[in-house]
Structure formats: structure tokens, C-alpha cells
Amino acid sequence: GAGVSQSPSNKVTEKGKDVELRCDPISGHTALYWYRQSLGQGLEFLIYFQGNSAPDKSGLPSDRFSAERTGGSVSTLTIQRTQQEDSAVYLCASSLDGNSNQPQHFGDGTRLSIL
């Protein structure tokens, strides 16, 4: 597709379950970012992938959160043993590379609701 694609669009799950969120970046983009947007808040950085380099995980809030990027393209954000405070919109963005002059293009996000 032409833009960043995220799935599912919405996810409702019970507390304690594991969830996987998927991001398909724009073709050819080597940089990929995950952000979290809690209700009424701005976006909070979670993790950054650039090419084959080790990801920058400095924004992950706990060890229940992890992310992978296979083949330098699709990324999966996994949240284990979900808690109610994990309820948020999870947004993925990609850019051509990690240079600061490259704009980040966002997907529509996944709204995660923990019951």
C-alpha cells in the first residue's frame, strides 16, 4: 500500500492476555517507530528500528513490552500479561531513513482496550 498500515484497527482483550500489534511500513522505508497515545495525552515514544541496527528500546515502559522487525519490513509489538493501564492507541510511523530531516509517516493506529 501507499501508506503505513496497522492491524488490527481495534483490539479488545481481557486483562492478563497477550496481544500482538502489527505495522507494515511504507515500502523502502528503513526507519520504523512505535508510539503510544494514552487518552488525552500526546504520543509517547516506545521503540525505534533503523535498518539492521539494534533497536532503540529506551521508551518501552516495562519488560512486558517487546517488538520485532522481521526482514527489515513488518514490525510486531507484543504486550504480555496485559494490564488496564496498557489501554491506549498504539501508532506506528516510518521514514525513509533515520536522518532527522526525513518526515515520519504515521499509520491509523491500533486502539487497544483492556477489560
Next chain:
Amino acid sequence: AQTVTQSQPEMSVQEAETVTLSCTYDTSESDYYLFWYKQPPSRQMILVIRQEAYKQQNATENRFSVNFQKAAKSFSLKISDSQLGDAAMYFCAYRSATSSGTASKLTFGTGTRLQVML
């Protein structure tokens, strides 16, 4: 660490009028980028305008313009001739000009909800 502050949770404007959204930021860096993003109910973050800190000239994009005051660390967005389609959340964001690691992330403010009245 950099911080971005948007002190106006909500703003409203009459259609065809002009509105200014405020943003201040804190950084010890001299070179960086500032952005305004629009987020409609579809949730997608749409880039509205971008300003490079080393440029003194204020960025303009059609009806959107900024007032960048580097010394005051202020970056306001002016929307002229407001339209119904401008109604959305607007986020101010900061990005370091350093292209390594976490420095390439965007740091966002908490947003301003803009309502456009008929």
C-alpha cells in the same frame, strides 16, 4: 531531555476566521526541528508544517504558518481562513537534528483540540 508544552487544551474559531495555537519547548540543543501535526478522528497523524531551527524565516504552508521565536523557545501555529475540515487535535512536536538512536524520535506536546464553528 526535551519537553514540549501546549497550554491550550481546547480552542474554538469561527469559520473563515484566524486562530493561533501555542507551543513552547525546552531544549539545550541549538539545532533541531519543530513540527505541527494534525490528528482527525481517523487517528492518523498528518504533518501540517515543519520548521528547521537554523532557519530564521517562518515556515508557511498555504493557510498554515508558524511564528518561531528561537530565543523564547516558542513555536505557535496560525491557521488563516479556518475551515470545517481543520477541526482536529493539533500536536506540536520536537525532533533533535542529531540523527542517531533515540534522538530521531519525536517528542510531542499533549495537544490542542480545535473546534471550528459555523
